[in-house]
Amino acid sequence: MSLTLEQFGIERLNPDQRLELIELIWDSLDEHTPYTPPDWHIKELERRIEAADANPGSGEPWETVLARLSRKP
Numbered sequence: 001m002s003l004t005l006e007q008f009g010i011e012r013l014n015p016d017q018r019l020e021l022i023e024l025i026w027d028s029l030d031e032h033t034p035y036t037p038p039d040w041h042i043k044e045l046e047r048r049i050e051a052a053d054a055n056p057g058s059g060e061p062w063e064t065v066l067a068r069l070s071r072k073p
Helices: 015-028 039-054 062-070
Strands: none
């Protein structure tokens, strides 16, 4: 059985409400719930690791990224 947004009225929620719902659902999972990421997630992670390994100086320190994201527009 495939679920739809319409079954739960999710299509009527605004983006902030949808994000809140995602968080509620995610937090409802037990931390020991087994999870296997889809193959495309694994492939994307492998691609990013390869890119980082090929050019280690291209990244930014976490502190720099966090400071940039913390600034108000």
